[in-house]
Amino acid sequence: MTSAAYADSLIAHRSGAGPSAVDPFALALNESPLPPLPAVRAALIDRMGAANRYPDFLPFRLRRLIADHAQVGEENVAIGSGASGLALRVFQTFATPGERIVLSTPTFDGFPAFARMAGLDLVDIPLDGDGHHDLTAMAHAAQHARMVVVCRPHNPTGTVEPVAEVERLVANVPADTIVVLDEAYIEFVSPGRRIDVSRLIARFPNVIVLRTFSKAYGLAGLRIGYALAAPALAGLLWSTQLPFGTGAGCTEAVAASYAAAAQLEQRIARIVAERSYLRARLHAAGARTTDSHANFVYLTAAERSWSEAFTGSGLRVRGYPDGAVRITVGSRASTLRVLAAVERALSGPAGAPRGRTRSAVRSMREPAPVGPAAMHRPAPTPG
Numbered sequence: 517m518t519s520a521a522y523a524d525s526l527i528a529h530r531s532g533a534g535p536s537a538v539d540p541f542a543l544a545l546n547e548s549p550l551p552p553l554p555a556v557r558a559a560l561i562d563r564m565g566a567a568n569r570y571p572d573f574l575p576f577r578l579r580r581l582i583a584d585h586a587q588v589g590e591e592n593v594a595i596g597s598g599a600s601g602l603a604l605r606v607f608q609t610f611a612t613p614g615e616r617i618v619l620s621t622p623t624f625d626g627f628p629a630f631a632r633m634a635g636l637d638l639v640d641i642p643l644d645g646d647g648h649h650d651l652t653a654m655a656h657a658a659q660h661a662r663m664v665v666v667c668r669p670h671n672p673t674g675t676v677e678p679v680a681e682v683e684r685l686v687a688n689v690p691a692d693t694i695v696v697l698d699e700a701y702i703e704f705v706s707p708g709r710r711i712d713v714s715r716l717i718a719r720f721p722n723v724i725v726l727r728t729f730s731k732a733y734g735l736a737g738l739r740i741g742y743a744l745a746a747p748a749l750a751g752l753l754w755s756t757q758l759p760f761g762t763g764a765g766c767t768e769a770v771a772a773s774y775a776a777a778a779q780l781e782q783r784i785a786r787i788v789a790e791r792s793y794l795r796a797r798l799h800a801a802g803a804r805t806t807d808s809h810a811n812f813v814y815l816t817a818a819e820r821s822w823s824e825a826f827t828g829s830g831l832r833v834r835g836y837p838d839g840a841v842r843i844t845v846g847s848r849a850s851t852l853r854v855l856a857a858v859e860r861a862l863s864g865p866a867g868a869p870r871g872r873t874r875s876a877v878r879s880m881r882e883p884a885p886v887g888p889a890a891m892h893r894p895a896p897t898p899g
């Protein structure tokens with residue numbers, strides 16, 4: 517996908533007035549369905565009263581907060597305009613145009629777009645039939661690449677690769693190949709499945725972990741992301757930190773979010789429970805989803821195309837060229853609308869496989885569909 521196509525497809529979601537905080541139809545961008553926590557909102561309003569003043573020259577306070585929370589040193593942290601801003605900086609800082617980057621396909625649309633902005637050559641490795649990375653093929657391709665990107669949980673399928681397999685990939689790529697481990701949705705993953713990131717970056721100086729406040733923290737509008745890496749890599753990223761580049765209120769919002777950890781945990785638990793409910797109901801209705809550990813579910817196009825199922829429903833979901841659809845987990849009202857659309861589609865004739873998306877389902881025009889071939893994992897169970 518070109519960066520222009522990426523921008524077009526995102527703008528298509530947001531024509532007219534700005535977004536409203538609560539919108540049961542907005543299920544395309546994996547945002548939080550809830551407005552900011554009261555303490556976060558209060559901190560932001562307070563800071564906006566001095567919006568005539570520049571923010572911090574460099575985000576030292578924010579870096580310290582994040583480092584303490586992630587239990588790493590400040591020298592392990594860089595701050596970005598969302599994880600997106602950091603991904604672009606990582607590609608531009610550590611690769612030169614013409615070098616290769618290995619991506620799974622489909623993946624978060626930003627990665628191919630940013631890789632092209634950085635002039636990199638894309639090597640696309642299809643996911644398997646259950647929406648998992650083919651880590652063996654990725655490690656193989658990475659032998660001749662500058663970078664490889666693994667999303668855990670993956671976007672759009674929500675799957676989580678086992679810790680040992682990710683570590684094996686990291687251990688098997690050349691020492692000067694950078695492994696970007698995207699953890700944009702990590703807060704939705706049960707603690708037992710999380711990677712000990714401070715240990716990972718201490719062991720492997722070629723790993724960069726990307727995280728964001730856009731998803732579980734519900735602060736997509738503030739554009740706060742961060743990278744965790746060994747001091748050499750994090751230091752180089754920090755050296756390209758734009759002066760006054762982290763908006764006023766970001767540090768205060770993060771501090772208030774950390775202070776409200778218990779409330780945030782409740783929100784996350786609520787979304788995880790809603791995801792389980794939605795997956796179970798979809799499964800009972802006969803729709804196949806991948807084993808998602810994030811705040812979205814992914815209807816595969818293995819048996820039928822879902823492209824048209826949401827047309828006329830008013831729901832904004834994310835469609836893929838092969839007919840698969842990714843749906844953000846929202847409120848119970850959103851869930852019921854999704855179920856109604858799916859049940860209506862299932863009661864009609866099966867859609868043609870690999871159909872094109874239209875109207876309510878916005879396709880991001882990703883180049884390749886989910887790979888149908890390698891069905892070597894057991895079928896996922898809901899929940």
Ligand SMILES: Cc1ncc(COP(=O)(O)O)c(C=O)c1O
Nearest residue numbers: 598599600624671700728730741
């Ligand atoms: C896997 C993944 N990584 C990174 C991002 C970028 O997040 P942001 O730039 O809002 O921090 C997204 C956003 O959807 C995502 O899905």
